[in-house]
Amino acid sequence: MKKILIVEDSDMVMKILRHLVQASSLPYEPVYAISLAQAVALYDESPADFFAALVDLNLPDAPDGEVVDFTLSKKIPTIVLTGSYDEKRREQLFNKGIVDYVTKEGRYAYSKAIAMIHRLEKNQHIKVLVVDDSDMSRKHMANLFRRHLFQVVEAVDGVDAIQVLLENPDIKLLITDYNMPKMDGFELVRNLRYKYDKTDLIMIGVSGESSEALSAKFIKHGANDFLRKPFHPEEFYCRIIHNIEYLELVEQITNSAQRDHLTGLYHRSYFFNAARELYKTAQEKSSPLSMAIINIDNFSEINQQHGNAWGDEALKQIASSLQTMLGRFLLARADSDDFYVMLPGLDHEKAAAFLSKVKQLLAAEQFVINGQNIGVYFSAGVTSQLHNSLDQQIAKANEYLRRAKDAGGNMIVDDGDE
CATH class of the missing domain: 3.40.50.2300 (Response regulator)
Structure with a gap:
């Protein structure tokens, strides 16, 4: 994990910075120093691991901003904390190549400094x-x-x-x-x-x-x-x-x-709009496009045994796993425990084989529901028949799904099973 170097000799300021960093969601490990010497020692321990630095301009062993020269010499993006504004010093700092400076004027200033690190992460x-x-x-x-x-x-x-x-x-x-x-x-x-x-x-x-x-x-x-x-x-x-x-x-x-409020996946309306574009492209280019409908076979049992609130929690966990495995395709929550997946570039055989692996991986997971580890399995209908419209392709996938459920569930039916 990359690190953030924070150098500050004031106990009060350091306490504020520690609290703000702890409360933030920065994906970096903070390391703290109270002097230039300590900062150099921390850097030498792992010189390639620093994402950014937040440093005090005046330290006991670096009264003239030497810590800034050090971090910049190591190509570390540097934000400077300073006790006062000075036009000449400001110009010197920017000429050296700092990211920005923050004057120590209360908690807002320190929050702004942490926000700058967040901004660097996004940039x-x-x-x-x-x-x-x-x-x-x-x-x-x-x-x-x-x-x-x-x-x-x-x-x-x-x-x-x-x-x-x-x-x-x-x-x-x-x-x-x-x-x-x-x-x-x-x-x-x-x-x-x-x-x-x-x-x-x-x-x-x-x-x-x-x-x-x-x-x-x-x-x-x-x-x-x-x-x-x-x-x-x-x-x-x-x-x-x-x-x-x-x-x-x-x-x-x-x-x-565009998102389903419960699972965070795309909702039906967004899916249909995006799927129509994929369908149109597949028709124009005569390229394969598979449509799959997934249904969680044992969701009703989970709902009945543990209640609707835990049923919702199960759907959120299942959706998260499906997103991890199917996120590169167009995935949406259709209704209750049904999920739609559009798989451009895959015919029904490849799509069914891919979903079989997904089904195996999902079945191997343990979802914690109401303090219990519960396994999940699903059925799916898959078709790459484009027919005359997207609605007809979805209807065909739904027909295959019903056949899979009628046959006992925990299986995938596709065009090859006609």
Whole structure:
């Protein structure tokens, strides 16, 4: 497990930081030091294991920020705790390459520092595109992103940016200069907005030109935000993080609306919408597509023996296991103890064989229900017959499921059993 290095000589501040870290959900092990010497010793024990550092600027054995020089020299993203704001020192710290600094002004400041580490964790999975024909300006913005652990790709003009986007469809944020050859920032934003909604791709315009209308023009063309050059790192990060968190909030709300409230799997409505797209693609490309309906054979027994509340708990545990095994396919809770699975690329034979392995693995698990270890087994109907509609394919899978249940359950019936 990666570690977070926290260096602070104040007992009171360290106590607050320990409490905040313990209360957080950081997937990293915190290690604590009260001096530069102790921090160096901790680093030497496992030099490759540090994700980030949160360090006090003034320590008894490092009164002039030497601990910052140490962590940065080891390529550890560093957040600085400082007792006071000083413009000259702030500029020096950013020039060295820190992530950010936090002034010690109460509990909120320390919570903010821990939140920055959370942000760094998330940023690792976010890809951004920097578009600017000036090498110096483009590299400067790219480096600012990299300090916060974003994945960064670059483009030299609007035409190049469109090509990069086609090659990297997972880009979440684009920041573009205004004045560029071939295609300027306005044209780029306007063209991309025909394809990407504001909740699909964040676009931020930047410019060093003095026209007051530039920001309005960028926004009118579809940009989410605008930055005027030159800008302070704090302003840059504030705008970036604000827009990223907005996007994450929209994604979270959208995702919640698509999920079954009990199990967290997709619900029926989302499944049908997504399945129709898979069905349409399979028909157009004549590619295999299997539909499976899974039913938990002994769920009624669990419900009757332990009550509805424990029945719900059983469904949550079963759904979690199915998600682990089937999550790469389109999986949804259909109704009560029925689950739908759409398996693109697999014909009925391969899909049935795969589900047989899933059935074996699920049967081998022990689910703790009302203090008892309970085994679970299921039946399934599987078909790769596309027929004339998705509804007909689902009906065929349901017919096979009924046959499996009528035959005693704990089995899979597919097209080969016709």
